[in-house]
Amino acid sequence: MATMSRLPEGYRVVAVPETRQTEFLETDRLAFAFDSTPETDAIVPLTVPFDRTMGVEAPDGSLAAVHASFPFTLPVPGGSVACSGLTWVGVRPDQRRRGLLTTMIDSHFTRSLDRGEPVSALFAAEHAIYGRFGYGSAADDLRVKLSRGAALRDVPGSADLTVRFTTLDAFAHRDVLDAVHRAAGAGRPGWITRDTEVLRRRQLVDPPAWRDGGEPLRLATVHDTAGEVRGYATLRRKDVWTEGGPRYEVRVREAVAVDAAAAHRLWSFVLDLDLTATVEGPMLPVDDALLHQLVDPRGIVPKMVDNLWVRLLDVPAALTARRYAAPVDVVLDVRDALLPANAGRWRVTTATSPTDGAWEARVERTEDAADVALDVRELGALYLGGRSLAAQVRAGLVTPVRAEAVQGAASAFGWPVAPVCSWVF
Numbered sequence: 001m002a003t004m005s006r007l008p009e010g011y012r013v014v015a016v017p018e019t020r021q022t023e024f025l026e027t028d029r030l031a032f033a034f035d036s037t038p039e040t041d042a043i044v045p046l047t048v049p050f051d052r053t054m055g056v057e058a059p060d061g062s063l064a065a066v067h068a069s070f071p072f073t074l075p076v077p078g079g080s081v082a083c084s085g086l087t088w089v090g091v092r093p094d095q096r097r098r099g100l101l102t103t104m105i106d107s108h109f110t111r112s113l114d115r116g117e118p119v120s121a122l123f124a125a126e127h128a129i130y131g132r133f134g135y136g137s138a139a140d141d142l143r144v145k146l147s148r149g150a151a152l153r154d155v156p157g158s159a160d161l162t163v164r165f166t167t168l169d170a171f172a173h174r175d176v177l178d179a180v181h182r183a184a185g186a187g188r189p190g191w192i193t194r195d196t197e198v199l200r201r202r203q204l205v206d207p208p209a210w211r212d213g214g215e216p217l218r219l220a221t222v223h224d225t226a227g228e229v230r231g232y233a234t235l236r237r238k239d240v241w242t243e244g245g246p247r248y249e250v251r252v253r254e255a256v257a258v259d260a261a262a263a264h265r266l267w268s269f270v271l272d273l274d275l276t277a278t279v280e281g282p283m284l285p286v287d288d289a290l291l292h293q294l295v296d297p298r299g300i301v302p303k304m305v306d307n308l309w310v311r312l313l314d315v316p317a318a319l320t321a322r323r324y325a326a327p328v329d330v331v332l333d334v335r336d337a338l339l340p341a342n343a344g345r346w347r348v349t350t351a352t353s354p355t356d357g358a359w360e361a362r363v364e365r366t367e368d369a370a371d372v373a374l375d376v377r378e379l380g381a382l383y384l385g386g387r388s389l390a391a392q393v394r395a396g397l398v399t400p401v402r403a404e405a406v407q408g409a410a411s412a413f414g415w416p417v418a419p420v421c422s423w424v425f
C-alpha cells in the first residue's frame with residue numbers, strides 16, 4: 001500500500017478493546033456532538049464491534065480518534081461479497097485536520113484486506129469526506145413526503161391481506177421482522193442484513209429521548225390468510241391540532257414488504273391513518289414499489305440522498321464477486337493512488353451464457369489498450385449497478401478512451417434492481 005499516514009509526532013494507531021469503551025464513546029460524542037443519558041443507554045444496545053475497533057492515541061495516551069468496522073456480507077448484483085462496513089468514525093474537534101482520519105483509513109484498508117474483505121462500504125456523515133480515499137457514492141435512497149389518502153393503483157392479492165397494529169417491542173418482534181426484512185431485500189444489491197442480535201434490536205429500540213414529541217414506535221404488520229407476516233412498517237404519529245382540526249404527522253422509520261401485494265396493503269394502511277395529514281417515508285430504494293403504485297406520483301415531495309458509498313480494496317476479487325447484466329469484454333485502466341495493486345489495466349470478460357441473465361466475469365491483468373480510464377472511486381460507484389458508466393462519461397468523471405466501448409460496458413455494469421441499504425450503520 002502507498003502509505004498515506006502522516007500522523008503528528010508521538011501519535012500512534014492502537015486497537016481499542018472493550019475495556020476502553022467509556023473513552024471510545026467520549027471521543028465519538030465529542031466528534032458527533034451527541035449526548036446520552038443512563039435511561040437511553042439502558043435501552044439502546046451498543047453496536048460497536050470492539051474486536052474490529054481502532055483508534056489513534058495522542059502522546060499522552062488519550063484517544064484522539066476512533067473508528068470501527070462491521071463484518072458484513074454485501075449483496076452485489078447477482079451475488080454477495082465480504083465487506084468491511086466502516087462506522088463510528090470520529091476525530092476529536094481539537095485533533096482534526098492533522099491527518100488522523102487519513103491514517104485510520106490506511107489502517108482500515110490494510111486490516112480489511114488482511115481479513116479477506118475485498119470491499120468496504122459506509123454511510124458518509126458529510127459528502128466531501130470519503131471520495132479522496134477512493135470511496136464512490138454507489139446508491140441513493142428516496143425520502144418521500146405524502147399526503148394522507150394518496151391513492152394507489154390496484155394490485156392483485158392485496159385485498160386478501162390483513163393488517164395488525166400494535167406497539168413495537170424490540171425483543172418480541174426482532175426475529176420475525178428480521179425474517180421479513182431479509183426476504184424483502186432478496187436480490188437487491190446493497191441490502192445489508194442485520195446479522196447479530198444487537199444490530200437487529202438496535203433498529204427497533206425507542207427510548208423516549210428519541211421521540212421528538214411523538215408517540216412510542218408502533219408496528220403495522222401485513223399478514224396473509226395463514227397469518228404469516230408479509231410486510232411491516234415501524235412508525236410513530238405526532239399529534240398536531242389546528243383550528244381546522246387534527247393534522248398529525250406520520251413518521252415511518254422502516255417499511256418493507258416481500259411482494260407487491262404486501263407493499264400495497266401496507267401503504268394503503270399507513271396512508272390512511274385517522275387524524276393524520278402527512279406521511280414521511282423511510283429510506284426507500286429509488287425503484288420502490290410504492291413509487292410505481294401511486295396513482296399520482298406528482299403528489300409526493302421526494303428528496304434523494306446518497307446512501308451507500310463503496311470502496312473496492314481488491315479490484316479483481318470485487319469485480320469477480322458480482323455478476324453483469326449483459327455480456328462484456330472491456331479493458332479498464334484503473335487509477336488508485338492509495339492501493340497501487342489495483343492500478344493499471346484490467347480486462348473484464350464474460351463468457352458462457354447464463355440462464356438467469358446474470359453474467360459471470362473473468363478479471364485479468366492485461367497489456368492491451370484501455371477502453372475506458374477511470375479512478376477506483378468511479379468503479380466503486382458503479383459496483384452495485386446503480387450508476388451508469390455512460391453518465392459518468394457524460395459528467396466528465398470517466399475517460400472514454402475508445403468511445404464505442406462505453407455503451408456495452410455501461411449496460412453490463414448496470415443492474416435492473418436499484419441498490420439500497422435500508423438502515424444506517
Ligand SMILES: CC(=O)SCCNC(=O)CCNC(=O)[C@H](O)C(C)(C)COP(=O)(O)OP(=O)(O)OC[C@H]1O[C@@H](n2cnc3c(N)ncnc32)[C@H](O)[C@@H]1OP(=O)(O)O
Pocket residue numbers: 031032086087088089090091092095096097098099100101102103122123124125126128129132
Ligand atoms: C463512516 C462514518 O462513520 S462517517 C462519520 C465521520 N465523522 C464525522 O463526520 C464526525 C465529525 N468529524 C470528524 O470526526 C472529523 O472531522 C473527520 C473524521 C470527518 C475528518 O477527520 P480528520 O482527522 O480531520 O481528517 P484528515 O485530517 O485526515 O483529513 C484528510 C483530508 O480530508 C479533508 N476533510 C476531512 N474532513 C472533511 C470534511 N468533513 N469536509 C471536507 N473535507 C474534509 C481534510 O481537509 C484533508 O484534506 P487535505 O488532505 O487536502 O488536507
